[in-house]
Amino acid sequence: MSLVLGMILDAVFGEPRWIWSRLPHPAVLMGRTVGWCDRQFNTGEQRQRNGLLVMVGLGTGALMLGWLITLVPGVWLDVIVIAVLLAQKSLVDHVQAVADALRLSVGDARRSVAMIVGRDTRGMDGPAVARGAIESAAENLSDGVIAPIFWCAVAGLPGLLLYKITNTADSMIGYRTPRHEAFGWAAARFDDLLNLIPARLTALLIWAATKCPAPSPILRDAPLHRSPNAGWPEAAMAHGLGIALSGPRSYDGEIRDYPFVNEEGARDLGPDHIDAAVATLWKTWAISLGLVMLLAFL
16 A cells, blocks of 8 residues: 555655755665765776676665665655655656647757757757657656556565666666776666566556557567667557657767667657657556556455
């Protein structure tokens, strides 16, 4: 029942600025911890080993912290922690902001979408902005909503905190760069493992929430994505909305010629398509809430 209440609390209130302008957000504290580990241990000739040991330490610490929180009498601390570590309302707000900005100007939309994508945004036209926002919506629905819900349902607060610290580490050090390819290897692989089931579950939920007639196109297109997991929710969103996602984009001034997901889908995207993606986020969340409630009552 704590998970049900946490999901509702997050969906209603999101990230209240009056709190997090005064206190550091737990995700910020996790990021600082990972950053400290990066500075301290990403050195020498055994960086891959060091990165593995860091992830073992971070994961153990997260499990212990989650267990300690469960020892506090009552359910409200559990509910608050769950609500804080979910990102449904925050995700919806950020994606909707891109649609609202795109209705004003492409320049406003570029600045808005830059907050939720890692690619170069300076040269984006309107359809590219919309595509980036929708891709971010699909991927972050999996990483920021469904995966935390899944691991909380499976292993309680320890599972939720283990997932969040792993996902945070992957977002900071899990890159194939000269500095992080060895040290961040364990973070990236562990994150892939923890997202293996949730990513596919997210695709199933999106499929259920949209009018995609059959799951077979999703099964066909998901492996086209460069990520072993992100392609699943993205393919489901693309086929559910009848649009083409992914495709060429620029990172650090270099064009990456990625294939389109649902290549035959619409490409002239605009704010109305982002609105449809936001509606899908809420429909998917509602189905998830129903499933969690069913599990709780069972």
